[in-house]
Amino acid sequence: MSQALPFPVTPSEFIPPGSRFHALTSPFPMKRGGVLHGARVAYETWGTLNATRDNAVLIVTGLSPDAHAASSAADPAPGWWEPMLGPGRPIDSGRWFVVCVNSLGSCKGSTGAASIDPASGRPYRLAFPELSIEDIADAAAEVVRGLGIERLACVIGNSMGGMTALSLLLRHPGISRSHINISGSARALPFSIAVRSLQREAIRLDPNWNNGEYDDATYPESGMRIARKLGVITYRSALEWDGRFGRVRLDESSPFNGQGGEEDPFGLEFQVESYLEGHARRFVRRYDPNCYLYLSRSMDWFDLADHSGGDVLAGLARIRVERALAIGANTDILFPVQQQEEIAEGLALGGARAEFVGMDSPQGHDAFLVDYDRFGPAVRGFLDSL
Template identity: 60%
Template sequence: MASARKILNLDRPFPMRRGGALQDVQIAYETWGDLSFCNDNAILIFTGLSPSAHAASSTEDPAPGWWEDMIGPGRPIDTRRFFVICVNSLGSPFGSTSPTSINPATGQCYRLTFPVLTVEDIARAGHEVVTSLGIKKLAAVVGPSLGGMTVLAYCALFPEGARALVSISSAARSTPFAIALRSLQREMIRKDPAWLEGNYASDAIPVQGMRLARKLGMITYRSAKEWLQRFGRERANAERKPGDPFGIDFEVESYLENHAVKFIGQFDPNCYLYISRAMDLFDLADHGGSVAEALRRFTVERALIIGVETDLLFPIEQQQELADGLSNGTRTVQFARLASIQGHDSFLVDMDRFRPVITDFLAELKLANP
């Protein structure tokens, strides 16, 4: 599948929503498919907290993407019909300007001098990419989890920016439960002695803090029902390390450990702190006085809201709130309530349920040159 990996370099300051501005901003993104003559077939995808812009494989990069089963020829987001753009979130360490980037004013990494990051900043960075490609209106803007929040921010900031939206396992704002969990994850990182107030070296990151934060995250990304079905009380195969009476006994512990170790080498701790807090700070009510009023102001013609019944982080009631708020009688709104047992991560693994819903919704989008 043809693809292009690019970086947009802005030649003007990028003002941040909560103050400050970034200079020489870079926004990394990938594209698949071809833009139509009328520029009306573009779909913009925002990611969750940790993925890069590499959502699908291509001839340029054959490595599987984080949404491999969703994007491509004949897949739900069909690249024979749509021009697909996926952006690396501002603040994320995979090519876009982030706390790991060099501050041109000092010649040093931003680290904690990076301005407060918001979901709106991520949305605006995505819009910069869209504008640079000559696209005036997207066919659809799509995102799961944090990406779904960014979809909402995009539609609030750019009312005429998209004809349709797809929000997956997301919400207009985080619940106290989700905020508490992410707050504890951030504290785990900051309490690691190796964090050094964010001034750790690249080869001496706060490993233990990241490891524990990732484990807690993994627990909340899936459901208790799946943990029971998948692992039960199965014992770990590996022998316990000598002198460690409280080491790994169960296979579920081994699973968490393996995923935590893998994540440590992939994601920068300061970036994690910034993006995690951005999710907590987001409140769609800031764009209208209430969530209901903000949704009423959206101008999209069609909307698909997908929620999962076992999602701990973004309960199904929050998806229902979005669907109800968008149902103003003038637009088509579809609410898909899925019974996946994989919890919040269902959009990554339960393709049998997600593919048909997204396929049917996008198939009904009218294009000038289908």
């Protein structure tokens, strides 16, 4: 670590050097039972909060990102949403005071299964309470209040963060004037649940997972590699896979060429396999498997209809914001664009001026992370009009 941190850090936690920390209410109650003592949430900020404290924008993230959405003086390394956030960019830190929180349950600075349990002095592992999207939303709300912000100008949520944002708006009425939901949803659909179930199974069936009791020497690498590959397959579209890789085979310069040898006649052969392998290797050992399991399951459990007698549109209609924008990619199979259309429809029923935009991006669910020519102007236009 490049900084002194005010709490114990385990080898399974990966905290950006620019992170700041908010201590949650202790005990912090969890939706499905249990409490956390001495819990924290990591966050970063950009820009300046104005005198009236009404120019704050909150970003809540997908499953794996940390709070480092963009470079800053505290951490000049590029962030995961670098082209979207900063002076003059679509989320203009010259106008907005931007806060990005790392989800409760993560291993990127916020308390999760990899953190030290103060009751035992050891990592929580599977002793961590059952985690819900609602818990993540409540923790984010505490960060906002802790910064002295009574009402946000906008809350932006992408992917899992779209779920978190909707939960935040429902559970904390009046916390934001507006909302941008990017490739998010009001509930998990069967296809997404099925994929995440397989990802969790791959981790749990790795012998090294050992019911959550692994360490650096016995990290469940195979399970995490397969889980990551399954995820990456669903993050992009079949159109992009075909256009980008076709049926091109590995050449001799590839680090994965012939890696199986005679002892593994079914080793990597195509460039698309090499791409997946590279993604997986960059992810494993940079994310805690137990945290992955907890956050993945929290998405499957989420359904805004639970708050409205089984009707998701009625649940969305209970949210009160002045304006809303729901954006998605028409090629997204993980959070299909119909779900963003549903969000706009439901928020409009609640009185919001809500707009839906379906982007003709070939890049599937990950489009908001790479197709800035399409997503950037939409976000900029909405924020500039506030």
